Amino acid sequence: MSKENEQEIELLTVHSRTDVEQVFRYSAGRYLNRFLVEMRDNARIMGVKCPKCGIVYAPPKEICDPCYAEMTEPVEVGPEGTIRNFTILRAPFVDPETGQAKPVPYAFGNVELDGAGSLIQNFLLTDDDSKIKVGARVKIEFHEERTGNMRDIKGFRLID
Amino acid sequence: MGKRAAIIGTGQTYCKSIRRDVNGQELINEAVTRALEDAELTIDDIDGVVIGNMDHFEGINYVDCWSIDGSGGFMKPTMKLCTGGTTGTTLGIGGYHMVASGMFEKLLVIGWEKNSESDTTGAIVTATDPILDRGVMAGALAGLAIEASEYAAAYGATSKDAARVSVRDRKHACNNPYAHLRKEVTIEEVLNSPVISDPLRLLDMCPRTDGACAVIYASEEVAEKICPQPAWVVKTANRHCYSRFADIKGQTSMLSLTTAAKELWAKTGIKEPLKEIDVVEMYQPYSWGGLIWFEDMGFCKKGEGPKYIWDGVTDMGGECPVNPSGGVISTNPIGATGLIRCAEVAHQIMGKAGDRQVPDVELALATGFGGCFWSDMILYSKNKPA
Numbered sequence: 454m455s456k457e458n459e460q461e462i463e464l465l466t467v468h469s470r471t472d473v474e475q476v477f478r479y480s481a482g483r484y485l486n487r488f489l490v491e492m493r494d495n496a497r498i499m500g501v502k503c504p505k506c507g508i509v510y511a512p513p514k515e516i517c518d519p520c521y522a523e524m525t526e527p528v529e530v531g532p533e534g535t536i537r538n539f540t541i542l543r544a545p546f547v548d549p550e551t552g553q554a555k556p557v558p559y560a561f562g563n564v565e566l567d568g569a570g571s572l573i574q575n576f577l578l579t580d581d582d583s584k585i586k587v588g589a590r591v592k593i594e595f596h597e598e599r600t601g602n603m604r605d606i607k608g609f610r611l612i613d
Numbered sequence: 614m615g616k617r618a619a620i621i622g623t624g625q626t627y628c629k630s631i632r633r634d635v636n637g638q639e640l641i642n643e644a645v646t647r648a649l650e651d652a653e654l655t656i657d658d659i660d661g662v663v664i665g666n667m668d669h670f671e672g673i674n675y676v677d678c679w680s681i682d683g684s685g686g687f688m689k690p691t692m693k694l695c696t697g698g699t700t701g702t703t704l705g706i707g708g709y710h711m712v713a714s715g716m717f718e719k720l721l722v723i724g725w726e727k728n729s730e731s732d733t734t735g736a737i738v739t740a741t742d743p744i745l746d747r748g749v750m751a752g753a754l755a756g757l758a759i760e761a762s763e764y765a766a767a768y769g770a771t772s773k774d775a776a777r778v779s780v781r782d783r784k785h786a787c788n789n790p791y792a793h794l795r796k797e798v799t800i801e802e803v804l805n806s807p808v809i810s811d812p813l814r815l816l817d818m819c820p821r822t823d824g825a826c827a828v829i830y831a832s833e834e835v836a837e838k839i840c841p842q843p844a845w846v847v848k849t850a851n852r853h854c855y856s857r858f859a860d861i862k863g864q865t866s867m868l869s870l871t872t873a874a875k876e877l878w879a880k881t882g883i884k885e886p887l888k889e890i891d892v893v894e895m896y897q898p899y900s901w902g903g904l905i906w907f908e909d910m911g912f913c914k915k916g917e918g919p920k921y922i923w924d925g926v927t928d929m930g931g932e933c934p935v936n937p938s939g940g941v942i943s944t945n946p947i948g949a950t951g952l953i954r955c956a957e958v959a960h961q962i963m964g965k966a967g968d969r970q971v972p973d974v975e976l977a978l979a980t981g982f983g984g985c986f987w988s989d990m991i992l993y994s995k996n997k998p999a
């Protein structure tokens with residue numbers, strides 16, 4: 454096909470259907486299952502401690518990556534913690550979980566809960582965005598109605 | 614150890630936000646045709662094909678089969694390698710491994726992306742943990758923004774320091790006919806562009822690009838016979854880290870990159886990368902990476918990145934030019950982007966880089982960056998390795 458022809462013919466993009474849903478069903482696994490149940494029933498964050506290096510992972514998982522060790526000791530962490538990094542997302546995009554536009558702007562960050570050695574990411578809640586800083590203190594907030602899902606966490610509220 | 618192997622030809626497509634004039638297969642064919650021309654070979658000379666992209670971007674899962682029309686892989690051994698953002702450099706490393714194994718003589722390696730065909734950020738979110746990370750995560754953009762927030766807090770680097778990196782790359786892109794954004798920007802323009810994810814502004818970030826790249830690797834038995842100046846692979850290094858974004862702690866430096874760099878310099882005996890490496894093509898999709906990751910590879914000390922950038926050390930004509938092509942900030946067809954780094958440094962070594970040629974290139978570095986902060990590095994040389 455010559456370049457000349459491209460000028461004459463309308464160039465089409467063919468859209469896939471957007472009115473169909475494909476739902477995935479993910480097994481939480483032994484470690485996250487306990488974490489999600491504790492969050493739903495007791496509104497608390499349960500981590501797990503590495504027997505080799507002592508780091509507490511919250512959310513928990515089976516293996517400490519650097520040690521490649523199986524973790525067995527449950528440890529409660531939080532509810533307060535420290536912001537380690539953050540952003541305020543302003544660019545619009547489509548949430549693949551819902552197919553809907555994400556409601557921007559929103560602040561989110563990774564928080565090191567007291568007693569944990571890993572981070573947990575969620576929304577940062579405040580009336581004053583200028584208070585959001587690396588090192589700022591926060592407290593976890595849960596929704597009243599909880600279903601055993603990360604969405605049970607409302608976010609981390611900035612505290613003075 | 615494997616046999617020696619070299620890039621003997623490369624091909625890139627012209628890049629735009631939407632290459633509406635071609636579909637994916639036709640885009641791939643454009644790069645393959647140019648690579649074969651560059652190597653003065655025909656598809657009959659090729660004994661294997663490796664191809665990769667971000668398969669969730671186009672929603673085509675058997676890209677190795679689907680792309681056969683464009684790749685020329687009909688009735689040839691063909692496979693795909695897809696590792697997210699690092700796909701292109703994984704192709705560069707994997708292709709090298711296949712030829713170095715002695716099992717392939719002339720291997721065609723292809724990276725491509727029709728980034729325009731879906732929502733980039735939404736697609737990247739599907740690369741994160743489905744239970745833990747998708748509720749708030751916002752693709753590469755937010756992942757990079759949080760890295761910048763932590764680095765800035767630790768070292769006091771500013772948005773203005775980062776803007777200088779965008780100014781460099783966009784200026785360099787004007788020399789590259791294959792670059793997507795070929796218009797210079799000023800510090801003021803970067804700082805006045807809209808904030809898209811604090812502290813990142815629009816002009817701190819790469820664009821979304823449709824484009825493809827192909828390179829041809831040849832084995833040591835044939836490379837010098839069919840190519841006047843092969844670009845030899847010296848050594849490669851790559852590192853992956855945790856699978857969860859939130860487990861990546863301490864983002865004042867990238868663990869995977871510092872570890873890969875240490876390995877690469879140890880394997881090659883390089884003591885002072887800044888002095889010894891002649892040109893670098895970094896997979897640096899945002900301006901702050903030009904500070905943080907340049908430090909992490911050991912080109913300067915931690916926290917000194919801004920000084921080196923302002924002094925022009927990495928500009929064309931500087932001691933160690935970075936991204937003569939204009940880099941990823943100017944052009945980012947993601948599955949092709951890492952392989953473009955390899956193709957660009959190969960042409961630097963071959964003396965074929967046109968207006969973006971750095972003089973007397975003997976050692977050239979290509980890097981890859983991907984998803985959950987993992988890193989690839991490939992060192993190429995003008996001289997056949999011992």
Ligand SMILES: [Zn+2]
Pocket residue numbers: 503504505506507508517518519520521522
């Ligand atoms: Zn451990």
